[in-house]
Amino acid sequence: MANLEQLISALATVATPLTIAWIFLGVVIGILFGAAPGLTATTGVAIFTPVTFYLPFQVSMALLLGIFAGGFYAGSIPAILIKTPGAPGNAATILDGYPMAQSGKPGQALGYSVIASWFGGTLSAFILMLLAPTVGAFTLKFGPPEYFALGILGLACVAGVSEGSLLKGAAGALFGMILATIGMDPIAGLSRFTFGSTYLMGGVALIPALIGLFAVSEVLSKTEIVSEGFGKLGKVKNVLPKFKEFWIYKWTMLKGALMGSFIGALPGTGPTIASWISYNEAKRASKQSDKFGKGSEEGIIASESANNAVTGGALLPLLTLGIPGDTVTAVLLGALMIKGVTPGPTLITDNYSLVAEILWILVIANVFLLIVGILGSKLFPKLLKTPMPIMLPLIIVMCVTGGYAVNNSVFDVKVIMFLGVLGFFFMKFGFPIPPIVLGLVLGPIIEKNLIGSLVTSDMNPLIFVTRPISGTILALTVLFVYFITKQGKSNSDAGAS
Amino acid sequence: MKNQDVIVGALSLVLAVLGMVASSSLPTQGTSNVSAGFYPLLLFILLGLCSLGILWRGFKKVERNVFPSFKWTRIIPFILLIIFYAFSLNWAGFLISTLIFMVTAMRILGEHKLWKLAGIPLLSTFAIYITFVHLFQITLPS
Structure with a gap:
C-alpha cells in the first residue's frame, strides 16, 4: 500500500508543465537521433547527459528518458522508409516494413510501428513498476560474489551485441575494462597507467568516454559516406490504421511486449535479441506466416512492440541492481550518478518514489511518442534528407559542448576526440563499440567485487560457485552466451535470406 | 590481399604483452596480498588469449576479412x-x-x-x- 501511495505521489511530482515539456522535447530529440541512420538513442542520451548536470532530477530524467523512448521507436523510420535500421533493434522491422512501404503504404507501416512501440513501451513501464520492489527486496541478499557474478552476466551482452566476431567482441569488452583500470586502484589507492598525468588520476571520465566512443566515432564513419543519397522516398499518408484492422493483431502485440519486457530485463540481451525472438515467434504462431517478409503488418507489430518494451525491461537490472543491461542503460547509469543517485537494492527500498518518478516519466514519454509519431510522420522522409555536411559538424559541436560541461575541462574534450578516433578505427577493423562501452562501465563493478570476494575468502576462487545465488547467476551466464550466440547465428541467416 | 584479422590480432597481442609487463611492475600496498596490478594483469592475459584466437582465425582464414578501405x-x-x-x-x-x-x-x-x-x-x-x-x-x- 505504501508503494501505491508513493506511485500516486510520484505521478503528481512529474505531472508538472515543466517536466512534461521536457519529456516532449526529449521525445522529439530522440526521434531526430533515432531516425538519422547511424545515430541512435544511445548517442542522443550520451550527448545530452552533460546538459542535465545543472537541471533538477525530474527534468533531467524527463529529457533523457524522452530521448531513450523516442530514439528506440524512431529507429524503425529509416528501417521502413530506406531499408536501413536506425539501430540494430529495428533490423527485424525491415523484413516487413520496407516491402510494405515499397508497395505504396509507407504511412500504414509507420502507423503500425508507432502504435506497437507505444504499447510495448507503456506495458513494460507498468511491468517494471510492479516488479521493481520485489526484485529490489530480493537483491538485498546480494554480497560481493553475487555482484561479481552479475557483472559477468552483464558482460554476456558482448555475445548479443558483437555483430560478427564473438572473439573481437570479447577483446573489445576487455579493452573497455582495461581502460577503466586507468587511475587509482580501488583497494590501495595506488595510481595505475596514468603516465604521470594528474588529469588521469581520477580515471577516464565515463560520460566523455561514452560520447567519444558512440557519437564521434559514428560521425567519423559517416564522413566517408556523406555524398550518398537515399533515393526517392514515398509520400507518407494514412498513418492511423482503423481500430478493427489493428485489433486483430492484439495478441501478437501483447506477446511481443511481454517478451520484450522480460528479455530486456535480462542483463546481456537488449532490443536486437528481443525483436528477433518476437518476430520469429509471431511468424511461427501466425495463420498467415506466408505473408511474413512480404509486408506483413503482424511482422512489424511483433518486432516493434518487443523493441520498445525493452526500454522498461532494461531499467529493471539498472534500478534494482545498479547493473546496466545494455548500452543505453550504461549511459543512463552515468546520468543517475551525476545526479547523486546510486541505483541498487537500497534505492528501491529507501527511495522508491524516485524510481516511481522515473517509471511515470517513461509512461508519459510513450504517450508523446505516439502523438509525435503519428502527427509528425509526414515530416520523417524530410528528416532523412537532412544534409550531412551540416548535421555532422553540428553533432561534433554538441559532443564538445556536452563533454566539456561534465567537468568544465578541455582535457575531457581531448579524451572525447581521442576515443572517438580510436572507436572509428575499432569499427573499421570489425570491433563492435557496445562491448567496449559495457567493459568500461562494468569493469569497476567487477574489479571491486572480485577483489572484495577474494580477500574475504583467503583468495579462494571457489567462493563464486559455492554460494548458491552467485553460482546460479554464473551458470545462467554460460547458458545465455550459448543461447545468444545460437540466436545471433539464426538471425544472421534470417537477415541474409 | 592483407588480412585484417592477422593485423589486429598481432597489434592486440603486442598491447596485451606490454600491458602484462606494466601490470606486473605495479606495487603491492601494506598487508594486502592483492597488488594494484592483479586485476589489470588478469585482463591483459585474457586479451592476449583473445588476440591469439583472432590471429588463428586470420591465419586459418575462417572468414574472408579483407583490410578495410578508407576514404x-x-x-x-x-x-x-x-x-x-x-x-x-x-x-x-x-x-x-x-x-x-x-x-x-x-x-x-x-x-x-x-x-x-x-x-x-x-x-x-x-x-x-x-x-x-x-x-x-x-x-x-x-
Whole structure:
C-alpha cells in the first residue's frame, strides 16, 4: 500500500508543465537521433547527459528518458522508409516494413510501428513498476560474489551485441575494462597507467568516454559516406490504421511486449535479441506466416512492440541492481550518478518514489511518442534528407559542448576526440563499440567485487560457485552466451535470406 | 590481399604483452596480498588469449576479412580538424574555435555554397552558445 501511495505521489511530482515539456522535447530529440541512420538513442542520451548536470532530477530524467523512448521507436523510420535500421533493434522491422512501404503504404507501416512501440513501451513501464520492489527486496541478499557474478552476466551482452566476431567482441569488452583500470586502484589507492598525468588520476571520465566512443566515432564513419543519397522516398499518408484492422493483431502485440519486457530485463540481451525472438515467434504462431517478409503488418507489430518494451525491461537490472543491461542503460547509469543517485537494492527500498518518478516519466514519454509519431510522420522522409555536411559538424559541436560541461575541462574534450578516433578505427577493423562501452562501465563493478570476494575468502576462487545465488547467476551466464550466440547465428541467416 | 584479422590480432597481442609487463611492475600496498596490478594483469592475459584466437582465425582464414578501405582524403583532414578543434578551445575559446571548425568541416564534407558556409556556422554557433550558457547555465571555454 505504501508503494501505491508513493506511485500516486510520484505521478503528481512529474505531472508538472515543466517536466512534461521536457519529456516532449526529449521525445522529439530522440526521434531526430533515432531516425538519422547511424545515430541512435544511445548517442542522443550520451550527448545530452552533460546538459542535465545543472537541471533538477525530474527534468533531467524527463529529457533523457524522452530521448531513450523516442530514439528506440524512431529507429524503425529509416528501417521502413530506406531499408536501413536506425539501430540494430529495428533490423527485424525491415523484413516487413520496407516491402510494405515499397508497395505504396509507407504511412500504414509507420502507423503500425508507432502504435506497437507505444504499447510495448507503456506495458513494460507498468511491468517494471510492479516488479521493481520485489526484485529490489530480493537483491538485498546480494554480497560481493553475487555482484561479481552479475557483472559477468552483464558482460554476456558482448555475445548479443558483437555483430560478427564473438572473439573481437570479447577483446573489445576487455579493452573497455582495461581502460577503466586507468587511475587509482580501488583497494590501495595506488595510481595505475596514468603516465604521470594528474588529469588521469581520477580515471577516464565515463560520460566523455561514452560520447567519444558512440557519437564521434559514428560521425567519423559517416564522413566517408556523406555524398550518398537515399533515393526517392514515398509520400507518407494514412498513418492511423482503423481500430478493427489493428485489433486483430492484439495478441501478437501483447506477446511481443511481454517478451520484450522480460528479455530486456535480462542483463546481456537488449532490443536486437528481443525483436528477433518476437518476430520469429509471431511468424511461427501466425495463420498467415506466408505473408511474413512480404509486408506483413503482424511482422512489424511483433518486432516493434518487443523493441520498445525493452526500454522498461532494461531499467529493471539498472534500478534494482545498479547493473546496466545494455548500452543505453550504461549511459543512463552515468546520468543517475551525476545526479547523486546510486541505483541498487537500497534505492528501491529507501527511495522508491524516485524510481516511481522515473517509471511515470517513461509512461508519459510513450504517450508523446505516439502523438509525435503519428502527427509528425509526414515530416520523417524530410528528416532523412537532412544534409550531412551540416548535421555532422553540428553533432561534433554538441559532443564538445556536452563533454566539456561534465567537468568544465578541455582535457575531457581531448579524451572525447581521442576515443572517438580510436572507436572509428575499432569499427573499421570489425570491433563492435557496445562491448567496449559495457567493459568500461562494468569493469569497476567487477574489479571491486572480485577483489572484495577474494580477500574475504583467503583468495579462494571457489567462493563464486559455492554460494548458491552467485553460482546460479554464473551458470545462467554460460547458458545465455550459448543461447545468444545460437540466436545471433539464426538471425544472421534470417537477415541474409 | 592483407588480412585484417592477422593485423589486429598481432597489434592486440603486442598491447596485451606490454600491458602484462606494466601490470606486473605495479606495487603491492601494506598487508594486502592483492597488488594494484592483479586485476589489470588478469585482463591483459585474457586479451592476449583473445588476440591469439583472432590471429588463428586470420591465419586459418575462417572468414574472408579483407583490410578495410578508407576514404583517406576526407577522413584524415576531418580527424586532424577535430583534434585541432579540441586543442584550440584552450587559446581561442568556444566561439572562435567553433566557427573555424564548422566552416572548415562543412567545406571538407563537400559544402560549396558561400551563404551556407557563412550563415549556418554563425547561426548554429551562437544558438548553441546562448542555449548552453544562458538556458542551461553551463560555462563554456572563453
